[in-house]
Amino acid sequence: MVEITGLVKVYPDTRALDGIDLTIDSGKIYGLLGPNGSGKSTLLKCIAGLLRPDQGQIKVFGQRPGRVTKAKVAYLPEIDYLYRWMTIGEIINFVAAMYPDWREDKVDELLKNMNLTKEQKINSLSKGMRARLKLVIAMARETELVLLDEPLSGLDPSSRGKIVDMILSEFRSERQSVILSTHEVGETENLYDEVIFLDKGTIRIMDQAEKLRQNHGLSINDLFREVFL
Amino acid sequence: MHYVKEGGESLLKIEFDKAQPIYLQIIDQIKKALARGSLNPGDKLPSQRELALTLGVNPNTIQRVYREMEQMGLTETLRGQGTYIKQGDDLVKMVRSEMVNTVAENFINEMLALGCSKEEIMTLVKQLLDKSIKLKG
Numbered sequence: 001m002v003e004i005t006g007l008v009k010v011y012p013d014t015r016a017l018d019g020i021d022l023t024i025d026s027g028k029i030y031g032l033l034g035p036n037g038s039g040k041s042t043l044l045k046c047i048a049g050l051l052r053p054d055q056g057q058i059k060v061f062g063q064r065p066g067r068v069t070k071a072k073v074a075y076l077p078e079i080d081y082l083y084r085w086m087t088i089g090e091i092i093n094f095v096a097a098m099y100p101d102w103r104e105d106k107v108d109e110l111l112k113n114m115n116l117t118k119e120q121k122i123n124s125l126s127k128g129m130r131a132r133l134k135l136v137i138a139m140a141r142e143t144e145l146v147l148l149d150e151p152l153s154g155l156d157p158s159s160r161g162k163i164v165d166m167i168l169s170e171f172r173s174e175r176q177s178v179i180l181s182t183h184e185v186g187e188t189e190n191l192y193d194e195v196i197f198l199d200k201g202t203i204r205i206m207d208q209a210e211k212l213r214q215n216h217g218l219s220i221n222d223l224f225r226e227v228f229l
Numbered sequence: 230m231h232y233v234k235e236g237g238e239s240l241l242k243i244e245f246d247k248a249q250p251i252y253l254q255i256i257d258q259i260k261k262a263l264a265r266g267s268l269n270p271g272d273k274l275p276s277q278r279e280l281a282l283t284l285g286v287n288p289n290t291i292q293r294v295y296r297e298m299e300q301m302g303l304t305e306t307l308r309g310q311g312t313y314i315k316q317g318d319d320l321v322k323m324v325r326s327e328m329v330n331t332v333a334e335n336f337i338n339e340m341l342a343l344g345c346s347k348e349e350i351m352t353l354v355k356q357l358l359d360k361s362i363k364l365k366g
Contacts, residue, residue, distance in 0.1 A: 029287055168281065173288045190251060190286040210250040210290070219248050 001026050001145055001177060002047055006056035009042050009201075016042040018201035020056070026144065027173050029191050031209070031220070032181040034198035035228050040181035041078055043198065044147045047179070048075040060145070071100070076138040078149040082122050082130055089118030091133070092140075101142040110136040110170075114162060128159030135163055139170045148180045152187065160187050167191060185221040195220055197227055251286055252293045259298065263314065264325040274304065274312045 002024035009017040016039045024030060032040050045051040046058055049065030060069040082091060088111070096102040111117065114132040116125075125133065135151055148167070152160045164187055171178055182188055195212060197205040204227060205212070209220055216223050245254060262268035274280070277295055281288040295312055298304045303320070306312045314320075340350050 028289065165282075165285070168285065168287070171288065173292070190245070190284075190290075193287055193289050210252060213248060214250050217248055222248065 001061055003059040004047075004056070007043075007046065007053050007058060008055035009039075009046060009051060010054045015201050017046070017053075020201075020203060022196070022203065022206070024145075024177055024179065026175060026177055028177050028193035029167075029171060030177065030179045031185070031188060031192040031195045032179055032198060033183070033185055033195060033220075033224055034181075034204075035183050037200075038183075038198040039201040040183075040198055041149050042201075044075070044149050044179065044181055047145075048073055048147055050075075072143055073145045073147060074138045074141045074143040075147045076134050076149060076151055078153065080130060080134075082133065084123040086122050087118065088116055088120050088122070088125075088133060091122065091137070092118065095137050096140075099141050103140055103142055107136065107140045110140055110166070113166060113169075128155045131155050132159055132162060132166075135166055139166060144176050146176065146178045148178065150181055150183070152182055152184060164188060164191065185224045189220050192220065197224070199228070252290050252297065255284070255286075255291070255294045256298060256301075259294075260303070260324050260328060263303075263321055264328050266321075268314060270314050270316045270318070270320055272314045274314070276311065 002022070004020055004022040007017050007020040007022075008015065018039075020039075020043060032043065034040050042051060046053055047060060047065060049060070049067075049070050058065055061072055063069050086094070092107055092111075096104065096107075114129075114136055116129060116133055116136070120129075122130065122133075131151065135148070138146060138148065151163055151167075155163070167178065167180070168191065180188060180191065189209075192209040195205070195207060195209050196203060205223075207215075212218075212220060212223060218226065245251060259268065259274075274295075275283070277291045278288060280294075281291040284291075295304065295306075299306060299312075303315060303324070304312050305315050337350065340353075345353075
């Protein structure tokens, strides 16, 4: 569903992506792993159509990322974009109006699983609750590609557990793929079909998670530590 | 982590050693449950999705577990009804003896690697066995 060749993205002070070749197949959960500054967010933004590549090519469902592909891709940004003065219900209505694939019937269930209610005000939510709400918004859409940028970053263990559980329970392995970026591998270890280690804008390791465990005799978490620490 | 099979009995208790492929560990646990009799021929296994959620692993991993078990002849899938442990007394015997042999072989190999003689191993095994039988009454 995604084909990337020779992708380069340059910021004034750094080459954020320095020649990425990558194919994303349907029906898998991909772990996009690397330390801060390795290019994970930039890569996801390029796939989401929020950044233009400086060199190389990206095809999402056979097309250049843009208006058409955005309608088919759910993207959870790392930043906290929720308007503080709104209630959860207002945010939900606001977002629902933007997406034709919004599953109104699903939202209540997802909110309930995350211990959230529509009456709550955003500015009364903890960081963990806001992160959970962002995931609800990403998962309430019926998309074939889900991009999750650091969904666990800086959260308490209970929120992290809930987020991992929801990714698992909502993942549709027959027709969907998820790319999840994180620099904290431990709790997401069991989620991955495929693992991509990103290092200073290049792919260091890319393989099936089970194969890596078998070949290195290490968990993905330990392999990550060995490679990056 | 726990999985409770239909009827409420504990089937799998998995603390993943993540340095090994996860699908192999799950198959191993299912075989152990068979060997010790907490899972029996004819028992229905949970749906793939259900097991994935209970164990907190990717559904594709569970799909692989079920595929490999079927290839090994451990299970059979009845269309529209689910996956069952295959009928037949031989199956449990086979699984059990395979697992017992593996444990014994590993033990012997490690003892030999430590430079133990045959007599030493035999004596030690006998001593330890007597002791643990006494302890358990």
